[in-house]
Amino acid sequence: MRALALALAAALFAAPAAAQPEARFADILPPAPAWRGASERLVAPANHPWITPAEKAGFRTTPSYAETLDYLRRLAAASDLIRLERFGDTPEGRELVVAVVSKDKGRLDPKKPVVLAQAGIHSGEIDGKDAGLMLLRDITQRGKADLLDSVNLLFVPVFNADGHENTSPYSRPNQRGPESQGFRTTAQNLNLNRDYAKLDAPEMQAMLALIGRYDPDLYLDLHVTDGVDYVHDITFSFPGWGGRYARSPRSGAWLDKALRPAIEQALSRNGHFPAPYLDPIDPRAPEKGFAVGADTARFSTGFGDLRRMPTVLVETHSLKPYRQRVLGTYVLLEATLRATAAGAAELEAARSADRTLRPDRVVLSWKPLAQPVDRILFRPVRRETWRSGASGREEVRWLGRPGEPVQAPVFVSEPDVVVQRPAAYWVPAHKSEVIDRLRRHGVSFEILRAPRTVDVELTRLVAPKQEPAMEGRFPVGAQDYVAARRRVTYAPGSVRVPTDQPLGELASILLEARSPDSFLAWGFFPEILQRTEYMEGYVIAPLAERMLKDDPKLAAEFRARLAADPAFAADGDARLRWFYEKTPYFDPRYLVYPVGRETAG
Numbered sequence: 001m002r003a004l005a006l007a008l009a010a011a012l013f014a015a016p017a018a019a020q021p022e023a024r025f026a027d028i029l030p031p032a033p034a035w036r037g038a039s040e041r042l043v044a045p046a047n048h049p050w051i052t053p054a055e056k057a058g059f060r061t062t063p064s065y066a067e068t069l070d071y072l073r074r075l076a077a078a079s080d081l082i083r084l085e086r087f088g089d090t091p092e093g094r095e096l097v098v099a100v101v102s103k104d105k106g107r108l109d110p111k112k113p114v115v116l117a118q119a120g121i122h123s124g125e126i127d128g129k130d131a132g133l134m135l136l137r138d139i140t141q142r143g144k145a146d147l148l149d150s151v152n153l154l155f156v157p158v159f160n161a162d163g164h165e166n167t168s169p170y171s172r173p174n175q176r177g178p179e180s181q182g183f184r185t186t187a188q189n190l191n192l193n194r195d196y197a198k199l200d201a202p203e204m205q206a207m208l209a210l211i212g213r214y215d216p217d218l219y220l221d222l223h224v225t226d227g228v229d230y231v232h233d234i235t236f237s238f239p240g241w242g243g244r245y246a247r248s249p250r251s252g253a254w255l256d257k258a259l260r261p262a263i264e265q266a267l268s269r270n271g272h273f274p275a276p277y278l279d280p281i282d283p284r285a286p287e288k289g290f291a292v293g294a295d296t297a298r299f300s301t302g303f304g305d306l307r308r309m310p311t312v313l314v315e316t317h318s319l320k321p322y323r324q325r326v327l328g329t330y331v332l333l334e335a336t337l338r339a340t341a342a343g344a345a346e347l348e349a350a351r352s353a354d355r356t357l358r359p360d361r362v363v364l365s366w367k368p369l370a371q372p373v374d375r376i377l378f379r380p381v382r383r384e385t386w387r388s389g390a391s392g393r394e395e396v397r398w399l400g401r402p403g404e405p406v407q408a409p410v411f412v413s414e415p416d417v418v419v420q421r422p423a424a425y426w427v428p429a430h431k432s433e434v435i436d437r438l439r440r441h442g443v444s445f446e447i448l449r450a451p452r453t454v455d456v457e458l459t460r461l462v463a464p465k466q467e468p469a470m471e472g473r474f475p476v477g478a479q480d481y482v483a484a485r486r487r488v489t490y491a492p493g494s495v496r497v498p499t500d501q502p503l504g505e506l507a508s509i510l511l512e513a514r515s516p517d518s519f520l521a522w523g524f525f526p527e528i529l530q531r532t533e534y535m536e537g538y539v540i541a542p543l544a545e546r547m548l549k550d551d552p553k554l555a556a557e558f559r560a561r562l563a564a565d566p567a568f569a570a571d572g573d574a575r576l577r578w579f580y581e582k583t584p585y586f587d588p589r590y591l592v593y594p595v596g597r598e599t600a601g
Helices: 002-013 038-042 065-078 127-141 161-165 202-214 249-269 300-306 322-342 344-355 432-441 504-511 537-550 552-564 572-580
Strands: 082-089 095-101 114-119 152-156 218-225 234-237 274-276 311-317 361-363 366-368 374-378 381-388 393-402 406-411 413-415 418-420 424-427 452-466 476-490 495-498 592-598
Touching: 038 322, 065 082, 065 095, 065 127, 065 161, 082 202, 095 127, 095 202, 114 127, 114 202, 114 322, 127 218, 127 322, 152 202, 202 432, 218 300, 218 322, 234 322, 249 274, 249 322, 249 344, 274 374, 300 311, 300 504, 311 322, 322 344, 361 504, 424 432, 424 504, 432 495, 432 504, 476 592, 495 504, 537 552, 537 572
Parallel strands: 114 152, 114 218, 218 311, 234 274
Antiparallel strands: 082 095, 095 152, 234 311, 361 418, 366 413, 374 406, 381 393, 424 495, 424 592, 452 476, 452 592
């Protein structure tokens, strides 16, 4: 009986075997518009010795991680243009691999710009992997080695390798192909494209080390988008599109004026329909307009902008056939290499200029504007509505036929919270995790070898709130943030982080109390939310009476609080706590963010 029970339990909890989707879940997606494009010539003949696994399968499937690495190893063994490098490991023990592609026998000529193309950060969105395998095959075996004459390529086929192997026909319900898809998050259930600021995932820490080692001139983050249906099959975005939001303005201008038109022209010539990343105001009626917001540091594009590393987000459209999406990604990759080679001097000058920037004021957050400021050409897909018994409302049905192109309004954002850049930040020695993250980011700092007493500005949280779990942490917000100057002695091992450095603005985003992507906001300082001492009522009550008698101003403040807040007036504990907080016995560290701002005032 025990053996039978164990067998039943094993069967019940075993991972499901790879299988075709159940019939009732098949064909649930809207119809795909018919498509033919010049990029179809990129597909290798069926008898080609270097046909990729996806091509061989007619783009129905995508290779496993082991099959992907095996194909790359065979390419590297057959060509001295490719060298494979292990740059990290996943929590489940898989190696993270980058293909170093150059004409310098695995080395990178420092005179050539470096493009880092990364696929599979969300591993169900894997178009970039199969496009990259095709491109590397064509560079080494089909006459496109000239692409490397003036540029170097780093290609990461799968960033989220553990998620890639957590594959299922049900991982991406809004996506057409391949038949089985990896999972969005890692084995630790972390979304890597929310981890660029906090660096919790081992995969992200490895990627930052890779970026630090090679200092890419351009970073491509390859995705597949969810959302509404439309004709466009590939969209992309970057800080600086249309001159907006770029913290690295010269790099943003190069992306907008040099790279963007090259990509759009190449895609259009090959039968694809490019557009800026489309985030509809109303998903049921996308022609009403699209939001173009600022990218924050948790995302690849926002992080790259702060690091002075031009970064492009690429999103193929999930409802298009996998073949079409992979080919569009290939065209974009090739066009990017050619444009980067052609504009290498301008790109280098732009990055150098941006690295000298030391903005006096730092934008921490943004707020949307109510009125549109621009229009873009949008190619919709026709739709109808129907009454759903399941939802009890009208639902949209996309019909798979192109509609009439429209000029759709564009809604943007403006700065919301803005702070004056301090001379430096002071991080106490006991926050070793924060200091480690700063080091991994490449932020420069001075390590104290002896105690040092300095006047700094510290911030107290008013009415803090710990949010529900998100991305492996419990984020923290507050109703208000009140700054006050204090004299603080920082212990040996504490660090002073000057903002007069190329990554000074990134340091501000990570260390300012009110920054949505600060270590404070991500929950790295839970200890400040806990009060560890208190005063008994029999001690504080008589002391409070004495305080009221000796301090008329305090007494008036107390009476005003009683009159304004009936709940407070009715709560004896709250009333005594009010007095306790005004005594020297109250813990001065409670709710105080211990990272100091070194300012002139």
